């Protein structure tokens with residue numbers, strides 16, 4: 001097969017610390033090439049060099065065997081290399097169609113024209129997205145679809161997907177894989193980054209694994225299994241406890257009722273929603289994207305603006321509550337861990353320590369109005385250790401951390417506020433196998449310690465693995481409840497869809 | 499030592515200021531004298547004090563275009579009251595209260611009514627000027643009355659050979675730095691400037707902090723006004739209509755405090771102020787025309803921004819998406 005894109009002995013350093021060290025990577029015409037590695041292994045860095053987003057510190061990029069210099073993402077796109085980012089890069093204040101055709105001459109045409117074109121185009125990809133909707137009103141999954149559609153629209157020969165499936169529901173994933181196959185059939189070469197190893201095994205032709213910025217191995221996918229991948233990723237064999245699928249344990253019994261939601265309605269997203277959450281167990285909420293789970297959680301935690309509130313009652317330990325801003329909810333012990341960490345999860349110009357300390361201050365841990373540097377250092381130390389947050393140096397800004405480590409910072413910020421009820425919204429999005437296991441262990445420990453834990457997830461195995469109770473959400477309300485260990489994937493999926 | 503990547507705008511500007519100082523010291527006799535250097539810093543101390551006020555707001559992702567109007571009107575009113583027989587202490591207290599109130603109203607409009615800062619403060623600046631001119635004082639220029647002689651030292655005195663305005667500038671810088679670093683509210687200001695949504699979801703009292711930020715700006719504006727009024731023995735409220743407030747923004751941006759919030763600190767203001775000070779002083783010694791001075795100032799600003807973009811290229815994608 002013909003090699004289309006190649007990275008030769010590439011190194012990328014940030015402040016003298018290499019994120020990618022002397023890596024050689026080849027992409028063949030029409031293949032799906034999975035790129036795997038732990039958080040911070042350098043996957044995004046490598047692909048960003050190929051997409052012209054960053055320039056290598058050393059090494060060459062070869063396109064069709066010719067050394068090229070990519071002068072920026074638009075130059076790369078022009079040469080046929082498109083990248084779909086880990087997190088969205090769409091313009092929130094424009095509509096879906098405007099985003100699709102951004103940079104096209106067509107954009108200047110009458111809006112109606114591009115809406116019709118966009119409608120047809122999105123339909124041809126089987127994407128259920130309204131082209132006239134503002135991007136800011138879309139859920140994470142739909143944003144991802146628009147992003148993919150944009151790359152396809154630009155007729156790229158190489159498309160790089162940086163964790164495209166993290167935000168998709170099983171059904172959407174299905175569509176996505178079908179789309180990848182169709183692109184491949186058209187001769188498009190694809191680089192696919194994911195933390196879900198099964199996906200890589202299922203969809204790719206070849207797999208390359210990075211570890212700590214270094215090249216480990218490239219081989220045909222048939223020659224890999226889950227164990228070999230994990231071994232290559234972490235550089236040693238790890239106990240099954242951390243990496244294997246834990247077997248079914250007995251569901252924890254329900255403790256005291258902490259939260260009860262009655263007939264909650266809100267906008268068009270939440271309709272007459274009723275459910276309860278108990279202390280000392282994990283309540284998993286499963287549903288498709290757009291089934292109103294995030295919105296419900298955000299009303300409970302006082303994050304939604306009040307004009308969206310259309311009735312119903314929320315009781316915290318039998319006291320009716322209605323928060324207009326998050327602050328009093330946090331003071332009462334209700335904490336929501338966001339699904340969109342870039343948008344509202346952390347302070348990117350601050351260090352890990354500062355992020356955690358700001359959260360501690362805002363959570364009202366100490367009465368004093370002054371900052372205590374020693375307390376800050378000590379909190380940072382405790383939580384970096386507890387969550388195993390990996391940073392190059394302790395002053396590194398959170399924006400410089402890899403996705404999984406950023407997620408751990410967001411979790412740390414929530415836990416430092418000592419919640420009674422904690423709501424995790426997609427807690428392991430973009431997090432590597434090891435870190436997923438760590439975050440799951442942590443969530444389990446919180447429930448064992450008597451906290452009321454809610455986990456919202458679109459990833460069914462995660463729900464099955466964690467939950468003591470499973471609530472299924474559809475069209476803005478909880479439609480079914482299962483006890484953990486009772487239901488299987490099909491039953492739950494059926495309840496979520498029908 | 500720092501590598502190329504650590505050449506921040508702050509350092510570029512500092513290097514520029516030092517470079518200019520060297521050039522001027524060699525080329526201009528009389529530049530490098532203790533006397534001239536002191537008068538140099540003294541001449542920009544008001545600018546620097548206002549720069550701190552502006553910086554506090556800009557770090558919180560705001561902007562205060564009413565700053566100079568608040569400063570001018572409050573002090574003019576204070577002097578006017580003293581001239582009409584109000585005891586000095588009472589007049590000062592009322593002037594200060596005026597600044598705080600103006601700041602609180604501005605902050606309220608921005609935080610609770612959710613008017614963009616640039617419009618809210620622009621409107622407030624015009625309003626305060628008009629209101630002051632019509633209701634509070636009768637003339638554009640109010641002279642320092644004899645009853646206020648006892649505070650003249652603020653603008654014209656010196657202590658241990660250092661002019662008091664320079665000391666006030668230093669004091670405001672110190673307090674500003676301490677506020678940003680050691681006071682919770684200061685940390686909150688930076689957090690809000692970094693990411694407002696995250697600040698809200700983390701439980702920071704976002705709206706009260708925004709109000710406080712503008713109140714603080716007004717308070718520091720009053721201090722700057724005191725220094726101005728006592729050093730020239732008058733207050734001309736027409737300064738509210740001049741481009742002075744843009745000079746203040748220039749100092750802040752030049753020093754490297756991004757208008758997008760969350761970045762920079764007091765050091766940046768000092769560096770920006772010094773560069774402007776050196777420049778103006780040198781040009782004044784060389785007898786450069788005022789208009790030409792303005793052109794040169796803006797060229798310097800452009801140069802600093804361009805240099806920053808070249809040395810620290812903003813990677814479009816990381817700028818948009820923090821996740822990498």
Ligand SMILES: Nc1ncnc2c1ncn2[C@@H]1O[C@H](COP(=O)(O)OP(=O)(O)OP(=O)(O)O)[C@@H](O)[C@H]1O
Nearest residue numbers: 014019039040041042043044045400402403404822
């Ligand atoms: N702009 C930057 N400044 C400093 N360090 C950076 C920057 N971008 C990435 N790094 C560092 O480079 C390393 C590799 O990061 P990269 O984002 O490529 O990892 P990744 O494999 O994509 O991880 P994840 O699976 O979490 O997305 C990390 O240690 C990260 O902290």
Ligand SMILES: [Mg+2]
Nearest residue numbers: 044086403822
């Ligand atoms: Mg990544």
